[in-house]
Amino acid sequence: MNATMEAGRTLLPIFTSAQTRWAMWHLVRGQKWRLLGTALVLLGASTAGLATPLFLGLLVDIAQRRGDPAGLLLAALGLVTAGLLAAGLGMMGQNLLARLCEETLADLREDAFAAMVRQPLATLEKAGTGDAVARVSGDVEAVGEAISSVLPAFTGAVFTIAVTVVGLGVMDWRFAVAALMAVPLQVFSLRWFLGRTRPVYRTVRIAEAHRTERLLETVEGASTAVALGRAGHQSRLVADASQEAIRHSILGIDLLTRFYNRLNYAELIGLAAVLAVGFWLHGQGVIGLGEATAAALCFHRLFDPIGLVLGEFDELQKAGAGLARIFGVIDAGERLKPMAGSRHSVAPQAVSRSSPAQWPEADVVFEGVSFSYEGRGKALEGIDLRVAPGERVVVVGSSGAGKSSLAKLALGIHPADGGTVRIAGLEVARAPEGRLRELVALVSQEVHVFRGSLADDLRLAKPEATEDEQWAALEAVGAAGWVKALDDGLETRVGAGGRTLPAGQAQQLALARLILSDPPVAILDEATAEAGSGPGQVLDRAAEAALAGRTGLVIAHRLTQAVTADRVVVMAQGRIVESGSHGELLRNGGLYAELWEAWDRPVRRG
Numbered sequence: 102m103n104a105t106m107e108a109g110r111t112l113l114p115i116f117t118s119a120q121t122r123w124a125m126w127h128l129v130r131g132q133k134w135r136l137l138g139t140a141l142v143l144l145g146a147s148t149a150g151l152a153t154p155l156f157l158g159l160l161v162d163i164a165q166r167r168g169d170p171a172g173l174l175l176a177a178l179g180l181v182t183a184g185l186l187a188a189g190l191g192m193m194g195q196n197l198l199a200r201l202c203e204e205t206l207a208d209l210r211e212d213a214f215a216a217m218v219r220q221p222l223a224t225l226e227k228a229g230t231g232d233a234v235a236r237v238s239g240d241v242e243a244v245g246e247a248i249s250s251v252l253p254a255f256t257g258a259v260f261t262i263a264v265t266v267v268g269l270g271v272m273d274w275r276f277a278v279a280a281l282m283a284v285p286l287q288v289f290s291l292r293w294f295l296g297r298t299r300p301v302y303r304t305v306r307i308a309e310a311h312r313t314e315r316l317l318e319t320v321e322g323a324s325t326a327v328a329l330g331r332a333g334h335q336s337r338l339v340a341d342a343s344q345e346a347i348r349h350s351i352l353g354i355d356l357l358t359r360f361y362n363r364l365n366y367a368e369l370i371g372l373a374a375v376l377a378v379g380f381w382l383h384g385q386g387v388i389g390l391g392e393a394t395a396a397a398l399c400f401h402r403l404f405d406p407i408g409l410v411l412g413e414f415d416e417l418q419k420a421g422a423g424l425a426r427i428f429g430v431i432d433a434g435e436r437l438k439p440m441a442g443s444r445h446s447v448a449p450q451a452v453s454r455s456s457p458a459q460w461p462e463a464d465v466v467f468e469g470v471s472f473s474y475e476g477r478g479k480a481l482e483g484i485d486l487r488v489a490p491g492e493r494v495v496v497v498g499s500s501g502a503g504k505s506s507l508a509k510l511a512l513g514i515h516p517a518d519g520g521t522v523r524i525a526g527l528e529v530a531r532a533p534e535g536r537l538r539e540l541v542a543l544v545s546q547e548v549h550v551f552r553g554s555l556a557d558d559l560r561l562a563k564p565e566a567t568e569d570e571q572w573a574a575l576e577a578v579g580a581a582g583w584v585k586a587l588d589d590g591l592e593t594r595v596g597a598g599g600r601t602l603p604a605g606q607a608q609q610l611a612l613a614r615l616i617l618s619d620p621p622v623a624i625l626d627e628a629t630a631e632a633g634s635g636p637g638q639v640l641d642r643a644a645e646a647a648l649a650g651r652t653g654l655v656i657a658h659r660l661t662q663a664v665t666a667d668r669v670v671v672m673a674q675g676r677i678v679e680s681g682s683h684g685e686l687l688r689n690g691g692l693y694a695e696l697w698e699a700w701d702r703p704v705r706r707g
Contacts (some may be wrong), residue, residue: 109123109420112232112307112310113220113232113233113236113426113429113430114429114430114432115303115425115426115429116424116425116426116428116429116432117425118299118421118425120197120425120428121421121424121428122562123425123426124424124428124431124432125428127385128205128208128209129201130169132201132205133199135201136201138197139194139197139198139201140260142190142193142194142197143190143194143195143198143257143260144255144264144312145186145190145194145255146186146187146188146189146190146191146193146194146260147187147257147260147261147263147264147265148185149183149186149187149190150183150184150191150261150264150402157501160564166440171370173546184557191257194253194255194257194292194566195256195257198252198253198256199253202252202253206241206244206245209241209244209427209431210237210241210245212431213236213240213241213427213430213431214237214239215233216430216431216432217236217237217430220233220430222675231619232307232310232314234310234313234317235306235313236310236426236427236430237668238313238314239306239309239310239423240306240422240423240426240427241391241423241427242275242423242426243306243419243420243421243422243423244420244424244427245418246416246420247417247419251413251416251417251420252415252417254409254508255410255413255417257406257408258405258407258409258410258413258524259406259407260556261402261403261406262406262407262410264402265399265400265402265403265406266280266281266704268399269375269396269399269400272388272392272395272396272399273378273382273387273388273392273396275378275382276364276375276376276378276396276399276400278377279371279374279375279377279378279400280338280371280374280375280400280403281371282370282371282374283367283368283370283371283374283407284367286363286366286367286370287364287367287407287411289363290291290319290360290363290367290411291360291411293360293363294356294357294360295418297356298353298356298357298418299418299421299422300351301349301353301356301427302353302418302419302421302422303422304349304424305346305349305350305419305422306419306422308342308345308346308349309344309346311342312339312342312343312345312346314342314585315338315339315341315342316339318334318335318433319336319338319339322335322460323335337572344571347493360411364407364408364411368404368407368408371400371403372400372401375396375397375400376397378396378409379392379393379394379396379397380393380669382554412509413583425564436527438572438602439564454626462490462525462526463490463524463525463540463621463622463651463652464487464488464489464490464492464523464524464525464526464652465487465488465511465523465524465541465622465652465654466486466487466488466521466522466523466524467484467486467487467507467510467511467520467521467522468485468520468521468522468523469483469485469519469520470483470484470485470510470517470520470521470522471482471483471517471519471520472506472510472515472517472518472519473485473518479508479675480503480506480675481503481517481676482675482676483676484507484520484676484677485677486670486677486680488506488652488653488654489652489653490621490652491650491652492652492653492667492668493648493652493653493655493666493667493668494653494654494655494666494667494668494669494670495655495662495663495666495668495669495670496508496654496655496657496669496670496671496672497657497660497663497669497670497693497696498671498672498673499673499696502673502674502675503670503672503674503675504626504656504672505626505627505656506675507582507654507656507672508543508626508654508656510529511520511524511529511541511624511654512529512537512541512543512624513529513530513532513537513619516530521608524537524540524541524622524694525540525621525622527540533627539582539620540620540621540622541620541621541622541623541624542615542618542620542622542624543623543624543625543626544608544611544612544615544624544625544626545624545625545626546608546627546658547603548607548608548610548611549601550595550596550607550610551596552594552595552596552598553593553594553595553596553599554573554589554591554592554593554594554599555584555587555590555591555593555595556568556571556591556592556609557594558596558610559574559575559591559610559612559613559614559617560593560617562614562617562618563618563619565619566617568591570617571591571613571617572591573616574613574616575609577613577616577643578609578612578613578616578643578646578647579609579639579643579646580606580609580610580613580643581605587600588672603692605639605640607644608640609639609643612640612643612644612646612647613647615647616646616647620651621651621652621654622652622653622654623647623648623651623652623653623654624653624654624655624656624702625648625654625655625656626656627654627657627658637655638661641661641662644662645665650678660696660697660700663683664683666682666683667682668680668682669680669681669683669686669693671686671691671692671693673692678691678692679691679692679693
């Protein structure tokens with residue numbers, strides 16, 4: 102398994118071919134009896150299908166000898182019966198296989214999504230949105246296409262080839278040898294094709310993930326790009342990413358075309374050999390004309406299944422590339438699961454039933470912390486800070502001072518380059534993801550309102566929350582009034598396809614979720630930044646209510662939040678330059694006093 106570097110990003114893990122085969126076997130081995138039954142049905146279909154050219158050969162023999170018309174009738178009936186039996190068993194076998202594969206795909210899709218959700222945020226940030234979305238959409242789609250349509254047909258074709266070659270050998274071993282003369286060119290062509298397309302299809306999947314990333318960035322930031330006059334630039338970036346993906350896809354199509362041309366030559370060699378052997382054997386009196394005809398028809402019957410088997414390696418290659426990426430994510434997600442019985446293993450419902458008061462030592466500690474983003478200078482350096490249990494600390498500073506980086510380290514999104522970050526005595530860098538999420542929650546300025554009812558959205562934080570608890574959380578953040586004014590109250594549909602909530606109301610909903618989840622530590626990263634003065638005051642009060650009784654680290658854009666804080670920390674160029682209460686820092690006349698003056702002057706004028 103490896104993680105690929107692409108355009109400055111570290112993609113999520115990708116399995117090797119051997120690992121993918123091993124994982125696929127472990128995925129289906131629990132269904133071995135269903136697989137065996139399906140294989141027997143497909144084998145019966147292929148055997149019945151082999152009877153078709155044999156009956157045709159019998160008809161030729163009877164006609165040549167001017168035999169009894171009753172014999173012709175019986176041979177014709179046998180031909181029809183064999184055809185119907187082959188069709189019926191083939192349809193049954195492919196349906197059985199398709200059902201088995203679809204059930205396996207459903208499990209695989211659920212495992213992939215669950216594993217993606219378990220990924221640390223730092224890992225997803227490094228990989229990029231496109232890679233994550235491609236794994237649970239494009240890659241699963243490629244595998245689904247192969248499983249639903251390619252694999253059943255491929256399996257049936259393999260059985261047909263095997264049974265037909267055996268049947269040729271039964272008629273005369275020299276027919277089997279003649280048929281196998283096509284194999285060397287077919288094997289050479291297949292090896293040539295696989296060797297060249299495997300890296301191409303892997304690159305195609307990566308390029309498509311990059312294209313998805315560009316497209317998502319452009320759609321999400323469309324209004325900003327238009328406002329800055331950069332819409333054309335963003336469109337060109339999407340077009341360039343699309344052209345790169347298309348270029349690799351065309352290379353794969355070119356290889357596929359050349360591959361099929363070589364297969365045609367192999368079919369010509371095999372058929373010519375079978376006809377030559379049949380002519381010679383008939384001339385020697387070893388076989389009749391009907392047997393020679395049946396042998397030629399049997400080999401001709403192999404054209405489609407051989408072409409399908411070898412040709413569908415193309416789709417199976419694509420599915421294999423997708424499986425390698427899916428299994429890579431699933432394996433990484435499995436390794437992130439808390440070990441049962443470990444000292445960090447806590448029941449999921451523990452947080453929702455606990456209270457910050459039960460975490461008297463829920464402090465946040467930074468000791469000698471430094472951090473830098475790849476390809477950039479230091480974002481944080483020499484950070485020493487302790488937020489005491491129950492204390493609310495507001496961090497302020499100009500853009501780029503390192504405020505959000507401080508929050509990301511506390512959340513475990515990024516590991517510190519140096520020093521230690523601890524929450525409630527637990528070292529963040531070593532903490533299991535689930536355990537860390539029990540201790541700390543984030544509310545940022547980018548709030549997503551999920552599709553469904555308001556009640557559903559609130560229950561994301563606490564699935565067992567009663568209606569009274571939901572109303573209490575909404576009341577605390579000042580949202581109960583506008584929710585009651587809605588026609589359907591808590592059952593109002595919001596999110597995609599529902600009511601669009603203004604930024605201020607969406608933030609109140611996020612703060613209500615914070616109250617319901619009830620973590621001992623909360624981090625607010627500019628959670629009221631997009632609100633105006635009026636809504637901003639409402640959100641400031643909502644934030645105070647949500648932080649009540651918790652250890653709070655607030656990254657503030659609005660300096661009004663600093664006025665009521667227990668302590669204000671001022672950052673500049675990745676360092677803490679001041680610390681104290683609002684009044685103390687104003688009297689000191691330092692950077693905070695300058696920031697306050699710049700903030701307060703337009704407010705007074707307004």
